[in-house]
Amino acid sequence: MHKIDDKLAKVTARIHQAAAAAGRDPQSVQLIAVSKTQPPEAIARAYAWGQRLFGENYLQEALDKLIALQQLEELEWHFIGPIQSNKTRPIAEHFQWVHSVDRLKIAQRLNEQRPSHLPPLNICVQVNIDDETTKSGVSLAELPTLIAAIAPLTHLTLRGLMAIPAATDDPGQQRSAFAKLRGALEVLNLQGYRLDTLSMGMSGDMESAIAEGATFVRVGTDVFGARS
Ligand SMILES: *Cc1c(COP(=O)(O)O)cnc(C)c1O
Secondary structure, three states: OOHHHHHHHHHHHHHHHHHHHOOOOHHHOEEEEEOOOOOHHHHHHHHHHOOOEEEEOOHHHHHHHHHHOOOOOOOEEEEOOOOOHHHHHHHHHHOOEEEEEOOHHHHHHHHHHOOOOOOOEEEEEEEOOOOOOOOOOEOOOOHHHHHHHHOOOOOEEEEEEEEOOOOOOOHHHHHHHHHHHHHHHHHHHHOOOOOOEEEOOOOOOHHHHHHOOOOEEEEOHHHHOOOO
16 A cells, blocks of 8 residues: 555544544544645545645645646645735635635725626634734734624625644643634624634644544644654
């Protein structure tokens, strides 16, 4: 068996186990294979195995791969990296999801630049859940204002929240960070929003994220191997 096939099978089994342990339907957690720095051949291999959702962080690298793989049907591209405001157009044109919206200007540009023949772009707002100065993301305090401003944009569909908590091996700390994001989503939904997406969990903490309600896990290393 090819090593990517083997890794995908293992990650999928972990997702199913974690969902079962949390009393959740395994189908309610989708795997995004994070393919940053990986060549198109690795993505094609994962595709042949049956993987359809891929996450990319760097725009130019992503566009090269989108072109290389454009003959593959049903690929779903998720942009998960930091966004510069002068680079929004190709994101609006080529991706189905953006997980890393953390300021209104970016959302407004994506909304203006989303081609009208395409369905609305699915958006998650990235939250800086541990208030780390080095990380992108809106603070929990500023989240409600940003959500209120993005929700009316008609070429976007506001789907939910994304976070990258501070790295830790302690499952208790992992869960409490993910629980904060889930809590923020619940509060917003009590206010009348209909957000259905929690994008949280990576190779080292996906089980904790699934226990706290993740609907997308974004996994790179454990799908493709270590990045060079
Ligand atoms: C790289 C990356 C991932 C995947 O991380 P791994 O630890 O390799 O699984 C997930 N989310 C984001 C935003 C990333 O940049």
